[in-house]
Amino acid sequence: xxxxxxxxxxxxxxxxxxxxxxxxxxxxxxxxxxxxxxxxxxxxxxxxxxxxxxxxxxxxxxxxxxxxxxxxxxxxxxxxxxxxxxxxxxxxxxxxxxxxxxxxxxxxxxxx
Numbered sequence: 001x002x003x004x005x006x007x008x009x010x011x012x013x014x015x016x017x018x019x020x021x022x023x024x025x026x027x028x029x030x031x032x033x034x035x036x037x038x039x040x041x042x043x044x045x046x047x048x049x050x051x052x053x054x055x056x057x058x059x060x061x062x063x064x065x066x067x068x069x070x071x072x073x074x075x076x077x078x079x080x081x082x083x084x085x086x087x088x089x090x091x092x093x094x095x096x097x098x099x100x101x102x103x104x105x106x107x108x109x110x111x112x
Contacts, residue, residue, distance in 0.1 A: 001096040001109060002070040006061040007035065008081040008089040013059050019080040020063070023072055026112070029062040038086055056087060064096055066109050 008016060013030065020028065034055035065073050074091055082088055101111035 001099060001112070002065055002067060003094045003096040004061070004063045004065065004070065004073055004077070005092045005094070006063075006077050006081070006089060007033065007058045007091075008061065008077070009083065009087065010057055010059050012081045012083070016061070016077055016080045019076050020073065023076055024069065025063060025065065025073060027063075031060040031062075033058050033060045037090070058089065064099055064112055066112065 006016075010032070017028070034057055036055055061077070063073060070093060074093060077091055098108060099111040100107050
């Protein structure tokens, strides 16, 4: 099993969700986060004063999938979330040691 963590632009969330559902992803966790990378924030003007925004809003997706689906999920997120502009995000793939469904006690791939 793999845990895929992706940081994407907020306006791409629904498009990515639809694409992942179409390939068979049955669930994901979504969190609103702030961070910076190459983008390093930006400046904004509020009531005539310019100020720096050091953290850029992003959406963090966490998706647990079987090993066989992981590459397809990564490629789907990569192509769907891409805008060809700086700040498109990152995708991380980690080995997932164990998963347990709380309601039934099912474990590992049965719990996904």
